[in-house]
Amino acid sequence: MNNPNPLLQDWTGAHGLPPFADIAPGHFQAAFDAALAEHRAEVDAIAAQVEPPSFANTLAAFDASGRRLTRLEHLFYTLAASATSPELQVVQRDLAAPLSAHGSAVYMHAGLFARVDALFEARERLGLSAEQRRLLERVHLDFLRAGARLSPEAKARYAAVMARLAELNTRFAQNVLASENGYQLRLAGEADLAGLPGFVRAAARQAAVERALEEGVHVITLSRSLIVPFLSFSARRDLREQAWRAWVGRGDNTGETDNRAICREILELRAEQAALHGHACYADFALEDTMARSQAAVMGLLERVWHPALAAQAREREAVLGAMAAVGATHELQPWDWRFYAEQARRARFELDEAEVKPYFPLERMVAAMFDCASRLFGLQFKPRPDIAGYHADVRAYEVLNADGSLRGLFLQDNFARPTKRSGAWMNALRNQSRALGATPVILNNNNFARGAAGEPTLLSFDDVRTLFHEFGHGLHGLLSSVEHERLAGTQVLRDFVELPSQLYEHWMAEPQVLKTFARHWQTDEPLPDALLAKLQAARQFGQGYETLRYTASALVDIAVHALPEAPADVVAFEAETLAQWRLPAEVGLNHRLTHFQHLFSSAGYAAGYYVYLWAEVLDCDAFDAFVEAGSVFDADVAARLRECIYAAGNSREPGEAFRAFRGRDPVVEPMLKDRGLLEPAA
Structure with missing residues (x-):
């Protein structure tokens, strides 16, 4: 009799795709239990071989192991990012620590690492191809960076740190999604729609339809493809301010989606992770395995761009102030004003209207x-x-x-x-x-x-x-x-x-x-x-000063916060202090504030690495x-x-x-x- 769990059966869809329509959140726990057990058995078998380690019986075998787990993880994280649900989010939170623990167990497996390490020490004598040698070097480094050479006590603590980080990363991402979904700026009449071209109105109405709102209502969500044009075209300064504050305030609140304490704990644990590896801070640990290699190299590039971008933004600011003066605006230039008047300045200077282009x-x-x-x-x-x-x-x-x-x-x-x-x-x-x-x-x-x-x-x-x-x-x-x-x-x-x-x-x-x-x-x-x-x-380069500052400021905050030996007491205050040190103009702001900076806190993928773009x-x-x-x-x-x-x-x-x-x-x-x-x- 076939197992009713589709994830435990062969995936026979076109190109080996799973039966998406048959999959329910409740299927994942049992499927992961089976996949994790299977992978543990494969790793134990590689480590227990009596034959001396070779590229084929150790490196190639390890690369080929865990196939069921790998395909399941690819599917699970795809659904969690692209088609989630409250039920799937519960599963994601429940699985975060066990999946991290499994990764630690594999890469701290003494028997397996002994074989990989022996091959690495003998790499000059093995007659490996260039790709085989690259695989050996990368896998060996994977083990080292996962704590394979730590003492038994340090290994246990390291695994606990990584498991807790996995839980926090998951919670951070789910909070950002909840914060974004929890906001809707309803535009109920022509006065609320003032200044919006047809394509923005159409997208806002479609967003309302998808949310089953009543006829005639338009809605602005925090999707970048909707909120940026709204900030660029809405003649309602009060509504622009509301939307802007919601956009930049994600995760910085006192409700259930507050990410401030989560950010701080992640940073504290990353500092401990780095210390266990003998590094003074997490930035040094993260940059060790990059092209840049060091904070000095990263900062050299960021500084090379920062000062010309400041000068370019100052020139753009004059054009923006000119656009304000042209319509008799006397209020102080604020962040929620920039895109609106920059669009008018661009239209005047280049006779280019986004509504004409789209x-x-x-x-x-x-x-x-x-x-x-x-x-x-x-x-x-x-x-x-x-x-x-x-x-x-x-x-x-x-x-x-x-x-x-x-x-x-x-x-x-x-x-x-x-x-x-x-x-x-x-x-x-x-x-x-x-x-x-x-x-x-x-x-x-x-x-x-x-x-x-x-x-x-x-x-x-x-x-x-x-x-x-x-x-x-x-x-x-x-x-x-x-x-x-x-x-x-x-x-x-x-x-x-x-x-x-x-x-x-x-x-x-x-x-x-x-x-x-x-x-x-x-x-x-x-x-x-x-x-x-x-x-x-x-018009291609118009606005590049503003955009370059927003990106580079985010990268500078990222490096600065990960260069600390311990987490700051208040991540929001630290962010503000860093921007003040770099004299970021108040009307510019950041691409991503720390409390919703998913590149940094939904995983470690771009932590101390936002500079990479x-x-x-x-x-x-x-x-x-x-x-x-x-x-x-x-x-x-x-x-x-x-x-x-x-x-x-x-x-x-x-x-x-x-x-x-x-x-x-x-x-x-x-x-x-x-x-x-x-x-x-x-x-």
């Missing part, structure tokens, strides 16, 4: 554009598979084929904001590529675009299109992966290298030949007019210049080299070596500064 960027055409660029660069084909069901009706499936028609993988795309989905945009894998395991990748992109009204397309802003291409750049990193071993596949690279493939791919979305082909008016099918394209290009921007601007120098943004030779050295290599090569193999030299910072308009004028 009709040329319907979502479906922009998806076609990103697929076409991947076809021209890498020979990929994307075959829609409407018959393949995802975990939600919004998910679209595409088979990805190589130029010769052979299967490359499966790409899933989930584009729309909804209450059951966390904010932001991200890529994850439901299955990573591996030749040793015979695994083709299954890659998922999540965005949070505000859905268009019924019967009308979803129209994207230029920034939304950039996000679409960015996440697909990550997707290509997973899809084009061509390595032997799963641990080295796709995006499993150093954190300050992982944003290179994604940010590099953004460059193609703004190329005139791409825009002229795919940016077409959704009603008339008219291509983007040359005059409008020229305005977009002319700027670090990778140095790489991506320099890398794109290789195409410019070749005379074509689709140059076949440069694209082939890019695929081999960057997108296909995964973590099989040290990232600095991989970049040099592509570019022929180390990266230089000037292309990034030029792209942002931050190069100092020539004397």
